Amino acid sequence: MHALIIALVLSTEPPVDASTAKAKAALMPFKKSLKEALTTAMEKSPETAIDVCSKEAPALAAKFSTDGVKLGRSAFKLRNEKNAPADWVKQAMESLSKEKSGAEASRTVSLEGGRTGYAEAIWVGAQCLVCHGEAVAPSLDAKLKAAYPKDSARGFKLGDFRGVFWAELPAK
Numbered sequence: 001m002h003a004l005i006i007a008l009v010l011s012t013e014p015p016v017d018a019s020t021a022k023a024k025a026a027l028m029p030f031k032k033s034l035k036e037a038l039t040t041a042m043e044k045s046p047e048t049a050i051d052v053c054s055k056e057a058p059a060l061a062a063k064f065s066t067d068g069v070k071l072g073r074s075a076f077k078l079r080n081e082k083n084a085p086a087d088w089v090k091q092a093m094e095s096l097s098k099e100k101s102g103a104e105a106s107r108t109v110s111l112e113g114g115r116t117g118y119a120e121a122i123w124v125g126a127q128c129l130v131c132h133g134e135a136v137a138p139s140l141d142a143k144l145k146a147a148y149p150k151d152s153a154r155g156f157k158l159g160d161f162r163g164v165f166w167a168e169l170p171a172k
Helices: 002-010 018-044 046-064 087-096 126-132 138-147
Strands: 070-074 106-110 116-123 161-169
Touching: 018 046, 018 070, 018 106, 018 116, 018 126, 018 161, 046 070, 046 126, 046 138, 070 087, 087 106, 087 116, 087 161, 126 138
Parallel strands: none
Antiparallel strands: 070 161, 106 116, 116 161
16 A cells, blocks of 8 residues: 555656547557558558558548547648648647657647647657658659648658647537
């Protein structure tokens, strides 16, 4: 009994409320499916991964947006304008971008109408640099420009803040 009390007192992690837990659980299958699809595509070619990001990622977000929960991705530097952040997401990104690189950082906010917003940081990994780094292969560059004429999601370095996965929960 004493060990449990000591463990609770020594814990520095904030408690996870029900909304945060629900949002994390809702995002998990979306993130897992997207990562699997991107990894498989990158094994074929980076050009194949472009199709995953442009076509499969939005479809996966829609597929896993159920029971009034909406899911998505956003960033300051957008590749796809359809991923532009809502105001609450933009504010969460501003805060999350100041976190230590690689941190499992998230923000939960109250929204109008009793809804809840949740965002968690995405950090640039080595695999991301192929399409989002400072130097992109010419053939890949051509396909990116064709798929995303207004692409600004480039110039990243390993560990940079890339953006967020987000979830909007309906009112309780």
